[in-house]
Amino acid sequence: MPDESFLRWPFFEDRHRDFASRLKDFAADLDVSHDDVDAACRTLVRRLGEAGWLRAVAPAAYGGEGDGYDVRTLCLARETLAYRDGLADFAFAMQGLGTGPVTLFGSDDLKRRILPGVVAGARIAAFALSEPEAGSDVAALATTARIDGGEAILDGEKTWISNGGIADHYVVFARTGEAPGARGLSAFLVEADNPGLRVEERIDVIAPHPLARLRFEGCRVPLAHRIGEPGAGFKVAMATLDVFRSTVGAAALGFARRALDEALERARTRHLFGAPMGELPLTQAALAEMATDVDASALLVYRAAWTKDMGAPRVTREAAMAKMVATESAQTVIDKAVQIFGGLGVAKGVPVEALYREIRALRIYEGATEVQKIVIARETLKGAGG
Numbered sequence: 001m002p003d004e005s006f007l008r009w010p011f012f013e014d015r016h017r018d019f020a021s022r023l024k025d026f027a028a029d030l031d032v033s034h035d036d037v038d039a040a041c042r043t044l045v046r047r048l049g050e051a052g053w054l055r056a057v058a059p060a061a062y063g064g065e066g067d068g069y070d071v072r073t074l075c076l077a078r079e080t081l082a083y084r085d086g087l088a089d090f091a092f093a094m095q096g097l098g099t100g101p102v103t104l105f106g107s108d109d110l111k112r113r114i115l116p117g118v119v120a121g122a123r124i125a126a127f128a129l130s131e132p133e134a135g136s137d138v139a140a141l142a143t144t145a146r147i148d149g150g151e152a153i154l155d156g157e158k159t160w161i162s163n164g165g166i167a168d169h170y171v172v173f174a175r176t177g178e179a180p181g182a183r184g185l186s187a188f189l190v191e192a193d194n195p196g197l198r199v200e201e202r203i204d205v206i207a208p209h210p211l212a213r214l215r216f217e218g219c220r221v222p223l224a225h226r227i228g229e230p231g232a233g234f235k236v237a238m239a240t241l242d243v244f245r246s247t248v249g250a251a252a253l254g255f256a257r258r259a260l261d262e263a264l265e266r267a268r269t270r271h272l273f274g275a276p277m278g279e280l281p282l283t284q285a286a287l288a289e290m291a292t293d294v295d296a297s298a299l300l301v302y303r304a305a306w307t308k309d310m311g312a313p314r315v316t317r318e319a320a321m322a323k324m325v326a327t328e329s330a331q332t333v334i335d336k337a338v339q340i341f342g343g344l345g346v347a348k349g350v351p352v353e354a355l356y357r358e359i360r361a362l363r364i365y366e367g368a369t370e371v372q373k374i375v376i377a378r379e380t381l382k383g384a385g386g
């Protein structure tokens, strides 16, 4: 039985507790086969949309709820879904990340065109920032967007794009050259059926989900599909990540909490040397460390979410800490769970084996741990007047 005592923490209101409880029931009944990840994702997005859960990713005026993001709700959604099914969490998360720039900076027309379908689960979203030579180093981005009359013409390559191949639209960041480096980028919404866009390669990873390398060649996009001001692409990307980075920590927390619960059950039921494993001091030490890591991560994740919801313009430092600690410690928690399961821990189909694969990429995407350290150090030095 998952520990839900954290929901009584002062970060939450009754609406959050109600949301988490209803989503937990919904997630418990989600039983979507992962044999075909594209089909699974489409089904999960549709079911999340039909049941109203995707309302959390857009404002009420465009089919969602509230005035803007409630980051605590986004985090609770990701934690709850990740606890049950990594792909369900992924499907939810990408609907948010792949529309974040539109919600935060898009024109009213663009919001009307995109958001209702995303909320309904009828339109699949993607966020295309990374390139073969520009991952951690966003300023090295080489895809260009040349303005030609009322259009931008995109040329270049994006890789590691989640939902690549099944998305209905991509939010694409390209160099428009207003200034050098990160200050010369702009964001554009590109429909998947644009003849200048093709899926060059599908990428298979250890925890499979739709992922692709994309090629843009003479890809013409109406300037009305530019998101935010010309040259403001980096700001658009960072403001979006400022909302969604804590939610990566929340997903890691969901995986870690599931691993802890699996380990507790195993420790209670598996007998070693004539007694339940849970009576062995070394098993108890592992469980104590796992439980403490889970609570520490939850405190950082929901501190960041609460701070944003209370109106902080940016939570760069808090979100970076939440993402770094929650993803790194989830890896450790899951590894300990695998160890407690012994040989069974690495057998395909056992939940801790899947969690072991699911967690790994979270320490890399949306800013690898090393990048979070740089961000935390910079913000901390700034705070100290350095």
Ligand SMILES: Cc1cc2nc3c(=O)[nH]c(=O)nc-3n(C[C@H](O)[C@H](O)[C@H](O)COP(=O)(O)OP(=O)(O)OC[C@H]3O[C@@H](n4cnc5c(N)ncnc54)[C@H](O)[C@@H]3O)c2cc1C
Pocket (backbone or CB within 6 Å): 127, 128, 129, 130, 131, 132, 133, 134, 135, 136, 137, 159, 160, 161, 162, 163, 205, 211, 361, 364, 365, 366, 367, 368, 369, 370, 371, 374
């Ligand atoms: C499963 C998955 C899904 C993804 N989905 C998306 C998506 O939807 N959209 C998108 O745009 N991108 C996506 N990405 C890309 C992801 O954001 C990048 O992989 C990430 O930013 C790292 O970039 P890179 O892979 O080019 O690694 P590199 O930039 O080459 O970095 C390699 C490693 O160097 C280390 N490092 C980084 N900076 C420093 C430093 N300053 N000092 C020391 N070490 C450092 C880190 O450990 C890093 O992992 C996804 C990636 C994965 C794996």
